[in-house]
Amino acid sequence: MSLRHAVLAALAQGEASGYELAKRFDVGVANFWSATPQQLYRDLERLEQDGLVSARVVEQSRRPNKRVFVLTTAGREELRAFGERPAKPPAMRDEFLVKLQAVDPERPEAILAAATERIGRSREKLARYDQLRERMLAGRDEDQFLRESDQVGPYLTLMAGRMYEQTNIRWATTVLETLTNRHAGVRGTSG
Amino acid sequence: MSLRHAVLAALAQGEASGYELAKRFDVGVANFWSATPQQLYRDLERLEQDGLVSARVVEQSRRPNKRVFVLTTAGREELRAFGERPAKPPAMRDEFLVKLQAVDPERPEAILAAATERIGRSREKLARYDQLRERMLAGRDEDQFLRESDQVGPYLTLMAGRMYEQTNIRWATTVLETLTNRHAGVRGTSG
DNA sequence: CCCCTATAGTCAACTAGTTGAATAGGTGCG
DNA sequence: CGCACCTATTCAACTAGTTGACTATAGGGG
Numbered sequence: 001m002s003l004r005h006a007v008l009a010a011l012a013q014g015e016a017s018g019y020e021l022a023k024r025f026d027v028g029v030a031n032f033w034s035a036t037p038q039q040l041y042r043d044l045e046r047l048e049q050d051g052l053v054s055a056r057v058v059e060q061s062r063r064p065n066k067r068v069f070v071l072t073t074a075g076r077e078e079l080r081a082f083g084e085r086p087a088k089p090p091a092m093r094d095e096f097l098v099k100l101q102a103v104d105p106e107r108p109e110a111i112l113a114a115a116t117e118r119i120g121r122s123r124e125k126l127a128r129y130d131q132l133r134e135r136m137l138a139g140r141d142e143d144q145f146l147r148e149s150d151q152v153g154p155y156l157t158l159m160a161g162r163m164y165e166q167t168n169i170r171w172a173t174t175v176l177e178t179l180t181n182r183h184a185g186v187r188g189t190s191g
Numbered sequence: 192m193s194l195r196h197a198v199l200a201a202l203a204q205g206e207a208s209g210y211e212l213a214k215r216f217d218v219g220v221a222n223f224w225s226a227t228p229q230q231l232y233r234d235l236e237r238l239e240q241d242g243l244v245s246a247r248v249v250e251q252s253r254r255p256n257k258r259v260f261v262l263t264t265a266g267r268e269e270l271r272a273f274g275e276r277p278a279k280p281p282a283m284r285d286e287f288l289v290k291l292q293a294v295d296p297e298r299p300e301a302i303l304a305a306a307t308e309r310i311g312r313s314r315e316k317l318a319r320y321d322q323l324r325e326r327m328l329a330g331r332d333e334d335q336f337l338r339e340s341d342q343v344g345p346y347l348t349l350m351a352g353r354m355y356e357q358t359n360i361r362w363a364t365t366v367l368e369t370l371t372n373r374h375a376g377v378r379g380t381s382g
Numbered sequence: 383c384c385c386c387t388a389t390a391g392t393c394a395a396c397t398a399g400t401t402g403a404a405t406a407g408g409t410g411c412g
Numbered sequence: 413c414g415c416a417c418c419t420a421t422t423c424a425a426c427t428a429g430t431t432g433a434c435t436a437t438a439g440g441g442g
Contacts, residue, residue: 086305099200170354230428
């Protein structure tokens with residue numbers, strides 16, 4: 001159960017309700033750990049039972065009340081201990097690559113569309129990451145930030161996401177070119 | 192259940208036994224879809240029951256007999272249809288990034304060790320990918336290969352893995368530098 | 383002969399993740 | 413005033429993935 005630790009790490013950046021956490025996961029953590037809101041709520045329950053987080057209800061007038069979660073001392077300690085243990089190798093699940101693996105170069109239409117969409121999504125992500133980055137840097141330059149800030153972890157993981165999306169765009173672009181050239185070539189020789 | 196399709200895609204590159212498939216997943220497909228041998232055997236059973244693959248026993252004298260699986264026509268058709276459907280967004284699970292997210296810059300030792308190991312693993316993967324690449328190209332240059340071969344899919348997914356590992360190495364190297372500089376700096380000002 | 387490694391596969395128990403729906407208050411639009 | 417959408421959460425059922433142990437054959441080294 002490692003989502004636990006991803007949740008603890010996310011809460012280490014500041015308290016949050018389940019709903020807020022879901023969004024935090026969606027924009028930031030989703031890079032390296034994906035989870036649905038249901039999963040988050042469920043794991044928050046368990047973390048609370050285990051005393052690693054504590055909740056308090058915040059009454060709101062303009063919207064429904066919410067339960068805000070904070071790390072407890074035990075939670076911080078568990079997170080620290082987790083950091084010392086060896087990490088499992090990363091796991092990926094990418095349907096697009098499965099589809100591409102099996103693509104018939106004579107009928108690349110669906111893959112071409114999917115690749116185009118993928119590039120679009122990567123660009124959007126990149127734009128969001130760049131915004132987040134500016135907000136983190138808050139005017140400082142990167143070197144200064146990395147020397148001073150307490151938020152180096154989130155910055156470095158954000159950079160991982162950023163570089164990943166950049167690579168992805170470059171790669172998907174060559175896929176697009178390769179498959180269109182090839183398809184054009186086939187039509188050229190047969191028509 | 193999408194491992195089904197990853198298995199079908201892997202079998203599209205040629206028949207294999209469960210054991211061989213496990214290795215194929217380990218070196219090639221693991222990039223974009225991870226699975227344990229147990230999972231593969233289980234899914235192969237199901238795929239056989241559903242008539243998407245068929246098995247035959249190959250008697251071997253120097254080692255235990257094996258069951259070799261091939262795609263059936265229905266399997267090929269399912270794989271083709273799968274390729275037309277929209278792909279789910281990729282999902283990642285990377286413990287190292289969780290640990291980095293929550294790292295205390297004053298105690299970066301464990302993360303530094305993990306980052307170093309990660310770079311090593313990426314280099315090994317890269318070396319294996321490059322070997323696979325040479326084998327695929329078989330003397331041809333890339334352009335010629337991409338114009339002629341039936342294996343463009345596997346080549347392009349291999350390139351995704353290759354670029355991913357290269358990016359990973361570059362990124363992890365900056366992480367290493369950032370954290371060591373920072374730690375040296377702290378010791379310098381306090382000692 | 384014993385142990386180690388590789389091939390080849392199976393079983394059972396468990397944990398984690400996905401999907402779909404339901405509840406409930408509030409805001410903004412036409 | 414009804415409908416869509418956002419905040420905020422929960423429940424239940426299901427599917428997928430992980431862990432650990434276990435069976436078997438065969439080859440090589442000491």
